[in-house]
Amino acid sequence: MSIRERKLWTALATPMQENGDLHLEDFASLVHRQDDAGNGVLVLGSTGEGLALGLEDKKKVVETAASLNIEVPLMVGVGGFNLREQIEWIEYCQQFEVDAFLLVTPLYAKPGEKGQVEWFKALLDAADKPCMLYNVPSRTGTKMSPLVLSELHDHPNFLALKEASGSIEEYQDYRKTAPDVACYSGDDALLPFFAMAGCSGLVSVASNVWPKAVHRYVEWCLDGRGPELLPLWQECSDVLFRAPNPIPVKVLLKEKGWISSATLRPPLTGDEVEDISVLKNADQMIQNWYENNS
Structure with missing residues (x-):
């Protein structure tokens, strides 16, 4: 399958040890789970x-992700507000087995439409x-013009657009x-609607915890079966956003035993989740759905 045919990319979490250092063994394990499910891997989003x-x-x-000899493609996030640093980051990553980049609109600066064009052109070049x-x-404070x-x-390097404004109307404006241009939903719950409007796939958060089930969900949505999936998937994916992603x-992931610690880098904290049972219930519902539709 070519990179342009990949329908699902997982925006992968970065596991950490309790002291905040990277947990590269857990990270490698998560990458392999996505590879096993056939999902493209996006790191550092x-x-x-x-x-x-x-x-x-x-x-x-x-370096770790590129060393794992996975079958699925690897995409690396590029985001900030210093153009020279982002270009240097791209040049660094291209020393490794990286297949694609995710380029976000500049943060904080709120550039106009011509500034946005110059920013993206420089990165694409x-x-x-x-x-x-x-x-x-x-997240960025600026809508892509x-x-x-x-x-x-x-x-020649423009692969696709990831649309995560949460607005189907804006998605349709981009399509017009x-x-x-191939468009990917950046919102798990909106995929059924985006699929009906002609999107090419999904860049998913939920596939971190349900890699094979979300793969099936994407296949069904792109086959026109999205409406029948809405109640379950909207309820369960929304659970993953009741605190900041x-x-x-x-x-x-920690509750499932897939990572050793749920540690985050400040200003994020796991204390924002007060009721783990809601997450566990959603996990069980998705597992049951997948088992019944495998």
């Missing part, structure tokens, strides 16, 4: 706490890998602006 990690830790994550552009205004798509959709994901 917002779910991976990419902005909370120092440069040396980020390098260790990329620096990369020699396919790139997925990422619209997530709730449709001008970015109209100006850059023919760039550049109908030939990736707090509930790490808590549930």
Whole structure:
């Protein structure tokens, strides 16, 4: 399967030891679980706490992921507000077996549409890998301008758009602006709606804890069966966002025994999750659904 045919990417959490250091053995185990499920792996996105990690830790994550000899493609997050640093990061990552990059709109600066075009063009030019552009205004403070798509959709390194504004209307606006651009939902619960509007797949948080079940969910949604999945999947995926991402994901990964500690980097804290039983109930419901539909 080519990288352009990959329907599901998991925005992978970054496991840590109780003292806050990286837990690379647990990280490798999570990568292998995604490989076993056939899901592309995205490291150092917002779910991976990419902005909370120092440069040396980020390098260790990329080096480890690239060394695991997995069959599925590996994507690396690129995000910040210093363009030179992001270009240097891309150049560093390209020394390894990295297959793609996720490029987010600049943080905090709130650039205009021409500034956004220049930002993304510089990153696309620096990369020699396919790139997925990422619209997530709730985190960056800036909505990606449709001008970015109209100006850059023919760039040879433009792979796709990840749309995570939470707005189906905005997704449709992007589709009208550049109908030939592949679009991925960045929201697990909205995939049935995005699929009906012609999206290409999902960049998922939920597949951290349900890798094979979310793979099946994506297949069904893209086959037009999304509406029948809505009640269960909306309820269960929403549970993972009752505290800031990736707090509930790490808590549930620890509860399932897939990582040794639910430690997060400040300012995030697992204390935000007050009732683990809600996560455990959602986990059981998804497991039952998958077993009944395998």
